[in-house]
Amino acid sequence: MQSEPSPFAGFADQLKLDRRAVRLRELAYQAIKQAILSGAIDSSAPLIEERLGLMLQISRTPVREALAILEHEGLIEALPYKGIFVKVVTVESFLKMYEALETVEAALARQAALRADAADLAAMEHSLGRAERCVPHDIPGHLAACRMFQRQLGACAHNPYLADFLVGIEERADLYLISTWHTLPADKMRAAIHDRRVILAAVQARDPEAAAQAAEAHAQAARQRWRALFSSAL
Structure with missing residues (x-):
């Protein structure tokens, strides 16, 4: 009996190629994003597809796709007639981000x-x-560990949509700190950890209202700490 022709003939081979393309795009995305959030990429230097592809040893296509994702996330921006750059975050935008964090966190x-x-x-x-082990010298490591805490908070809340929104705000806020401040006061880094320990203690105690209040207090206190730091530098 002759088998019926499959409507998916050739799909398996294409799927293998697609999966490889997705892996390369994801690798490029993660590598470039990590370099941005660690401060390894100069915000004044354009992000050139060909150069990034050579450094990552991949073609330009996955690099282009990765840059499109990063632009959508607000970490880079395309400037007319100039190129693609790490996004410049202003003090005003930074403080507005912490207002949003109050509600979401x-x-x-x-x-x-x-x-x-x-x-x-x-x-x-x-x-x-x-985060504690990174104080006071490893600012990118400290910020990355705090972002991981936020992502884990979202994971155990079983709400990936809010979690992604929260971490996205944190990443853009951290971009300002990394690009503008080469050092951060150790007391402010430790205060951020202390605030999160209060949140964690409330979560451990299964007290939802205390956890929410601790999260709101953390965002408010952080905004005040950063505002004071920025004012002192003017």
Whole structure:
């Protein structure tokens, strides 16, 4: 009996190629993003596809796709007749971001207190330990560990949409700190960790209202700390 021709003939081979393309795009995306958020890329230098492809040893196509994602996330911007650059974040935008964090982080903390399990709590504790070990000299490492805490908070809240929004705001806020401040006061770094430990304690206690209040207080206090730091530098 002759088999019926498949409507998906050739699809398997194409799928293999597509998966490889996705992997390369993801690798390029993660590598460029990490370089941006670690301060390794000069914000005054254009991001050139060909040059990035040579450094990553891949073709320009996955680099172009990765840059499109990063532009959508607000970490880079295309300037007419100039090229693509790391986005410049202003002080005003930075402080507005922390206003948004108050509401979003509080909602996630409230949900996390109801849903977190032992593994979630251990992961968040580990991230805060990493953040502490980075004080005072490793600013990008400290900020990355704090962002990981936020992502884990969102994961145990079982709300990936709010979590992605929260981490996206944190990344853009951190971009300002990394591009503008080569050093940060150790007391402000430790204060950020302390605030998150209060959030974690409320989540561990299964107290959603206390967790939400701690998250709101953290965002408000952080905004005040940064505003004071920026004012003192003027």
